Amino acid sequence: MRKTLKVGIAGFGTIGKVVGLALDKGMPGLELVAVASGNPDKAKAAMATLSQHVPVVSSKELADLADVIVECAPTTAFMDIAEPALCQGRTLVTVSGAAILQHPEVVKLADRHGGQILLATGALLGLDAVRAAAKGKINSVTMVTRKPPTSLTKAKFIVENNIQLLGLTEPLQVFKGSALEGAQKFPSNVNVAASLGLAGLGAEQTQLEIWADPGKTRNTHTIKVDADSASFEMTIENVPTVENPGTGRITALSVLAALESLTAALRVGS
Secondary structure (H helix, E strand, O other): OOOOEEEEEEOOOHHHHHHHHHHHHOEOOEEEEEEEOOOHHHHHHHHHHOOOOOOEEOHHHHHHHOOEEEEOOOHHHHHHHHHHHHHOOOEEEEOOHHHHHHOOHHHHHHHHHOOEEEEOOOOOOOHHHHHHHOOOOEEEEEEEEEEOHHHOOOOHHHHHOOOOOOOOOOOEEEEEEEHHHHHHHOOOOOHHHHHHHHHOOOOOOOEEEEEEOOOOOOEEEEEEEEEOOOEEEEEEEEOEOOOOOOOEHHHHHHHHHHHHHHHOOOOOOO
């Protein structure tokens, strides 16, 4: 018999609610034990749809209660969640590749305390292929992201520079540079690029373009990889969530897939 892992969710918004509902319905070997949120009252209200109510606690208490912490809070709260979890030797499941780039010390923190960071695939396909190619030599990695303008209107870089996106009649390139720079300027919008950088050449060597495209209704990512083992190009069009157009529906589902892999007798993919 496999041990049942106790799961805590940090952040109960667009992604957290989907994960919570799935755990509430039942996932083999996994049990939801607590939730942490920057807005406890809102989290409690959102949990009204669950059949079993769990306590809303602080990030530190969450690390005390759970074996696995699912981090799906705003990027600014990442370290408040990651640090206590990793210091307790917990497994941290996250899609915040940008936050990891901003706080690379979390990797050493996990190693020092016997914890683990599991960066879920999120909204980008092909990370397994990129990770495999990185075991050989990768010559170049490029990524072009095209999003409906409404998906970018609240982005940090767009707001700070007062870039008007609504009313666009043709695609507008709002960024071109490295994935590292992109993650710094768009911390809540290009986790996919950060994850791509971490999987392959590194974020500084991964080239990124971001476009606000009025012709798109879905967040679209195209990656091109040239390596000594393979050359490949992949495009994914993600259906945006109603609550947050900047987050694709597949992101929460990738977290569920990552959780399942922790207890599954058969794991598919590296």
